[in-house]
Amino acid sequence: MAETPKNKIISVTTLLYSMTEALYMKDSYLKNWDAKVVSVKDDKYIALDKTAFYPKGGGQPWDEGYIIKDGEKFKVVYVGKFSGEISHEVEKPGLKEGDTVSCEIDWERRYTYMRYHTACHLVSNLLFRRAKAKITGNQIELDKARMDFSMEDYSPEKLRTYVKESNEIIKQDLPITIETMSRAAVLEEPELARLAVGLPKDLQEFRIVKIGDIDKQVDGGTHIKHLKEIGEIEIIKTVNKGKNNRRLYFVLK
Ligand SMILES: [Zn+2]
Numbered sequence: 001m002a003e004t005p006k007n008k009i010i011s012v013t014t015l016l017y018s019m020t021e022a023l024y025m026k027d028s029y030l031k032n033w034d035a036k037v038v039s040v041k042d043d044k045y046i047a048l049d050k051t052a053f054y055p056k057g058g059g060q061p062w063d064e065g066y067i068i069k070d071g072e073k074f075k076v077v078y079v080g081k082f083s084g085e086i087s088h089e090v091e092k093p094g095l096k097e098g099d100t101v102s103c104e105i106d107w108e109r110r111y112t113y114m115r116y117h118t119a120c121h122l123v124s125n126l127l128f129r130r131a132k133a134k135i136t137g138n139q140i141e142l143d144k145a146r147m148d149f150s151m152e153d154y155s156p157e158k159l160r161t162y163v164k165e166s167n168e169i170i171k172q173d174l175p176i177t178i179e180t181m182s183r184a185a186v187l188e189e190p191e192l193a194r195l196a197v198g199l200p201k202d203l204q205e206f207r208i209v210k211i212g213d214i215d216k217q218v219d220g221g222t223h224i225k226h227l228k229e230i231g232e233i234e235i236i237k238t239v240n241k242g243k244n245n246r247r248l249y250f251v252l253k
Helices: 107-131 156-171 183-188 190-196
Strands: 032-041 044-047 064-069 072-082 085-090 100-105 134-140 145-150 176-182 205-211 213-219 235-240 246-252
Touching: 064 213, 064 246, 100 107, 107 134, 107 145, 107 156, 107 235, 107 246, 134 176, 156 235, 176 183
Parallel strands: none
Antiparallel strands: 032 044, 032 100, 044 085, 064 072, 064 100, 072 085, 134 145, 145 246, 176 205, 205 213, 235 246
């Protein structure tokens, strides 16, 4: 997988280092942490020195939760990345630059996205290995995921076979691990080297998400630690609009 810039799930923009320390990149299970408010715009756009709130990107929605100051809760309703800075939109004014705050993530929401995100990597791995299908887009939601891909020899039956095989791999409970690779090392791996063509020129290190030894992708998203956390993948719908526009919807059970 990860053959071309199109064949990956998280956009490279999410890999760019931000001014905010992105805690979710190192520990996707972090739910609570303390931080400092570094800037406030229009009373509601908050930048922190460090955050585990995932900003919308690569088909994965933003995290919700609370920023808490002296016991007062400010609900986080949107998180996005703008010019390398992670911005948290809160529901009401009151936070000031320099405030020390504690933060908490709506874990049920985030954990669901993590399960779907890793499931997307697994299914896209099978699509690529078995049918040379390339992912052209994807969207994770709380109750389903959508994957778009190009595929020469299409049939809904084949898709069901790949998902069945994905479910067999889940039973092996392979670990999902994060590694850092140098630009030179990424360029040496045939699959990643072709992807590297589209990587930001100023980055010397890349975050690699691995599923056991079967899948490896440059990726900036949040993932579960073990495949079994996915549960079971079930196709709910397939759509065929031509070889460059196939679509698969699935749910996790
Ligand atoms: Zn991903």
